[in-house]
Amino acid sequence: MPDADIATLLAFFKAMANESRLRIIGLVAERERSVQELAELLDLKEPTVSHHLAALKALDLLHVRVEGVTHWHRLRPEGLHDFNRALFDQKDLTALAKPEQTWEEKVIANFLLPDGTLKTLPASRRKRWVLLKWQMSGFEEGRRYPEKEVNAILQRRHPDAATMRREMIGWKMLARENNVYWRLPEDQWEVA
Template sequence: MDAATIAGLLADPVRLKVVAALALGAGTIEEVAEAAGLGLKEVALAARRLARAGLVHRDGHALVLRAERFSAAARAAAEAAPPPEPLSDDPAADAVLSAFVRDGRLVSIPSQRSKRLVVLDHLVRVFEPGVRYPEREVNALLAVWHPDVAALRRYLVDEGFLTREAGVYWRSGGYVEV
């Protein structure tokens, strides 16, 4: 069974509640109904559908969640997923960025300066060369990446990626595609 099929089965709120009750230790139709706040008929129908799909083993009124099926589907989905797009053409920079950037967000600011420079060079690309930004806009652009906008702003200025004067910032460093 694949992850998409499991997700489809669990999209039904009744089946989701049945699986949750089983995962939390309920072992019979009656226990599931009580734990999930559902009627016996609803639980029996959902359990039958889950059993046909192989996610629940049903023996009379006893129910057992087959959690290994969820794990196997998750592993298969992860193996089938395409590799992530590189964040940089440079393999060394990509390795650093892969360690600190997840889903378009900076998970942490590197403490090692060499790694921080790679990350800052990547972040500064949200700023257009030649455009002046008020601090409020700089904060908004950096907040998309990480909640500590003050630290990012300070690092960008201190390392020469941005220049600041009278509360206005502009890009003054970093790689620029032409």
């Protein structure tokens, strides 16, 4: 864990903010434990324990050794120490204030592949609007774009340029006349 972004810390704290999971951590810190052993000690049903173990595994806090049908779990203490360092030096702490990834930024991050193109166009009307707004950075105000150029710009992100173009016009981000397009001022864009 290089630096502590708020989402990572939040996930960690949520995992620890539960008595059952805390006690599981205590138990698997001592020695290997099976699911049913934990269930017995905690007075919970196996599915519940399994659920908690999955949460801890998702944070890479556990090591699992499978022996037949039995799963032996033990603590990976390095996992905890990573979080420890991430949290408690002051520099990282004030950084918690900054990283507000807004909802829109999260939407974009979620649909973006490593190569910078979009996985899909979201089904949700509002998310599609976010991605269209985002793509408007490809257009300068005061310039006129022939349809071929509009398509080329949009296809850098996703092949279905026709849909994106049409919706951009619907939201009044782009205007068209005689197959020539131009960017409208941002304060005239409609909002989702």
